[in-house]
Amino acid sequence: MNAENTFMTLLERDALQEIMNISFGQAAADLSDVMNLHITLTVPRIDVLQFSEVCDCIKDDISRSNSDISMVKQFFSGKFSGSSVLIFPHGEGQKLLRLFDENSDQLTGAQYDMDVLEKEALIEISNIIMGACISKIADLLSDVVSYTPPRYYAQEQIQRILEESFALGNSFAIFFKTVFHFNDFEASGFLFLISNYETLEWLKMAIEDYLKEYA
């Protein structure tokens, strides 16, 4: 991709891919540990994109899912800063509800609609997944990040929020994509991390430090 060549050398690109592979590997292991479940994360795909392309890129990836998807979005800030977006295809939230149903009567007591419970479950799970992945990248690049509370969106809100969030046409973003899978629940989803433009210069320096230390 042209933008990628402009902003990163081949060596930097390979180092970033390695950092992501290690980070996401550690994140999956720690997630399995904390959640007491077997969770797999695919090798992350990395692209340098124009900010305005991010929305289309996410839409391309999720277009194979049915339209009734759920999205959880969160901002993270440190030297490595940006947005994380988790997309769950329809029905995955209901599968993951079983994770919270330790006392079988508790959730099926019908005090709340399933939609409400599904939303709460997705927010709680997303928060942990996003935290795991971002914190491991930050650790490896010697950064400390903080997070905003995750927000949940459904149906027609998703398109609007994605378009509003990634409308800055003239800046570039690094776009990371992985697919996560909860083996015990047969549930999957997409995780996208979109770094801010301001992060690019810092990221190049952090990659340089990483290469000095490990290469």
Added chain:
Amino acid sequence: MHEGNQILETINIGLVILDRYLKVTAWNRWMAYHSGIAEDVIIGRPLLDFYPNLGGPKYTRFIMSVFSFGNYAYFSQKLHRFLFSMNNPHVSSDIIPIMQQNCTAGPIRGRNGRIEQIFIAVQDVTENVINEMRLREKVIQLEEALAKVKMLEGIIPICSYCKKIRDDKESWHQMESYISTHSEARFSHGICPECYDRCIDEMMSNPTSPKR
């Protein structure tokens, strides 16, 4: 008292700080009041000694995700009801005996950036839960009431002269009978001033006609 401690002691939410061994390093007045466990009793002791249920998977997930990932973790009342088992302090205790809570946990980093402690903030949302329950009950009552109401709608064919109404089976009915059958309305009969005058005139001009 340190400014931070003043906030800790007076804020209207529960605040707990735990170290990596889950020993309590701070337990504010709100927590002491609602739990019945005094600060000097619990400080320095493992939280699980007082709340053994917090060793369960969902609690471990909540606490350990903060220590492991440094993010904020949320423990939603809708999914979990409560984190710390405490009596409901409101008048609604007959309906919900245990205080309903939304909880948030976050990292506290040391000078080296390492997460050394976490805080847990406990918000009492029992009254919100009661209000939601009442609202749901009202919605159910309204839906039931609505189901009982028979609605008259659309165009009703009516005879221009005798005012009988034609039903969908082509039968003609007295207006009172038709409306009573298709709605909750009932009729009480009287006479309007114009009809009264007309009837009196008719009776006066023809005194032999039978009285109605």
